[in-house]
Amino acid sequence: xxGGGGVPTTVFAFTVLCLDRASGDVVWQQKVAESKPHEGVxxxxxYASGSAVTDGKRIYAWFGSFGMYCLDLEGKLxxxxxxxxxxxxxxxxxxxxxxxxxxxxxxxxxxxxxxxLYAVDATSxxxxxSVDRDEPTTWSTPLITEYDGRVHVITNGTNRVRSYxxxxxxxxxxxxxxVANPIPTPLRFGDSVIVMTGYRGFSIMSIKLDSSGxxxxxxxxxxxxxxxxxxxxxxxxxxxxxxxxxxxxxxYSIVNATNGEVIxxxxxxxxxxxxxxxxxxxxxxxxxxxxxxxxxVLSAGDKPEVVSVNKMEETIDASPVAIGKQLFVRTVxxxxxxxxx
Numbered sequence: 001x002x003g004g005g006g007v008p009t010t011v012f013a014f015t016v017l018c019l020d021r022a023s024g025d026v027v028w029q030q031k032v033a034e035s036k037p038h039e040g041v042x043x044x045x046x047y048a049s050g051s052a053v054t055d056g057k058r059i060y061a062w063f064g065s066f067g068m069y070c071l072d073l074e075g076k077l078x079x080x081x082x083x084x085x086x087x088x089x090x091x092x093x094x095x096x097x098x099x100x101x102x103x104x105x106x107x108x109x110x111x112x113x114x115x116x117l118y119a120v121d122a123t124s125x126x127x128x129x130s131v132d133r134d135e136p137t138t139w140s141t142p143l144i145t146e147y148d149g150r151v152h153v154i155t156n157g158t159n160r161v162r163s164y165x166x167x168x169x170x171x172x173x174x175x176x177x178x179v180a181n182p183i184p185t186p187l188r189f190g191d192s193v194i195v196m197t198g199y200r201g202f203s204i205m206s207i208k209l210d211s212s213g214x215x216x217x218x219x220x221x222x223x224x225x226x227x228x229x230x231x232x233x234x235x236x237x238x239x240x241x242x243x244x245x246x247x248x249x250x251x252y253s254i255v256n257a258t259n260g261e262v263i264x265x266x267x268x269x270x271x272x273x274x275x276x277x278x279x280x281x282x283x284x285x286x287x288x289x290x291x292x293x294x295x296x297v298l299s300a301g302d303k304p305e306v307v308s309v310n311k312m313e314e315t316i317d318a319s320p321v322a323i324g325k326q327l328f329v330r331t332v333x334x335x336x337x338x339x340x341x
C-alpha cells in the first residue's frame with residue numbers, strides 16, 4: 001500500500017563496484033553517472049535495484065532510467081545507452097533487470113508510459129529490435145530459454161505472460177490470468193515455464209513451451225493455482241519441487257512442479273517477519289532471508305526441517321547467492337561472505 005516518496009532534490013552518483021571474492025577488498029569502483037532522479041521511490045526501494053549481468057567478458061550495469069553501462073572486467077566503460085525515464089506505478093521506483101543470451105541483451109521497460117521490450121547488441125549497445133507492450137509497471141526480469149530450435153524470451157505481466165522470439169521480437173505465445181504488480185521471474189521446468197504473481201490475489205501457472213498464439217484457459221496450461229504466491233520474491237525449484245513464499249509474509253509452500261499438487265500447505269518460517277529476497281537452493285538446503293535480517297535454513301524435501309536460524313541484524317532485501325562453498329548475503333549496509341568447512 002501507499003505510494004513512493006517525493007522527488008529528491010539531490011544529485012545521486014551511480015557507481016559499479018568490483019570486490020575481491022576472497023577478501024572483500026574493493027578492486028575498483030567506477031562512477032558511471034550522476035543524476036537528479038525524476039521521481040521518488042517506495043521507502044523500501046533504492047535507485048539501484050536492477051541487477052548487473054555478465055557474460056564473463058563484460059559487465060552490463062543496469063540503472064534503469066539512469067542508463068545501461070557496459071564495462072570491461074577492469075571497470076573501463078565500453079558503451080552506454082539511455083532509454084529515457086520510467087514513470088512507475090505510485091512512484092514505487094524501478095526493479096526489473098536485463099537478461100542476457102549470447103550476444104543479445106534483453107531489457108524490460110514496463111511502466112506507466114508506453115511499455116516496451118528492448119533487445120540490444122551486447123557488444124555495441126545498438127538496438128536489434130524493440131516491441132510495444134500493453135502492460136502497466138512490472139518489476140520482473142525476463143527468462144530467456146531455448147526450446148525446439150528457438151530462443152524464447154518469457155516476460156511476466158499483469159495482463160499477459162508472453163513469449164517473444166529472441167531473433168525478431170515476434171510473439172510466439174501469450175497467456176492471460178496473472179494478478180497485479182508482477183515481480184517474480186519466470187522459471188523453466190522441463191518443457192514448460194512456471195510463472196507467478198502475488199499482489200491482491202495469487203496466481204501460479206505452468207505453461208507448455210510448445211504453445212502458439214493465445215493459450216489462455218486452454219490445455220497448453222498444465223496446471224494453475226490461486227491459493228498462494230509470492231509478491232516480491234521469486235520461487236526456487238529443486239528436484240521437481242517448487243518452494244515459494246506467500247505474498248510478503250514469512251509463510252512458505254511446496255508444490256509439485258509437474259502437476260501443481262500441494263506437497264506442503266502454507267507453513268510459517270521460524271523467526272522471519274516478511275520477505276523481499278528470493279529463497280535459494282544450495283547443498284540440499286533452502287535458504288530464506290527475511291527483511292528483519294534473519295536467514296532460516298531448511299532441509300530440502302517433502303517435510304523440511306529447520307537446520308539453522310541465523311540473525312544478521314540488518315534488513316535483507318537482496319537475494320543471497322551461493323557459489324561453491326561460499327554464500328554471499330547483502331544487507332542494507334554490508335556484504336557478507338560466509339564459507340562452509
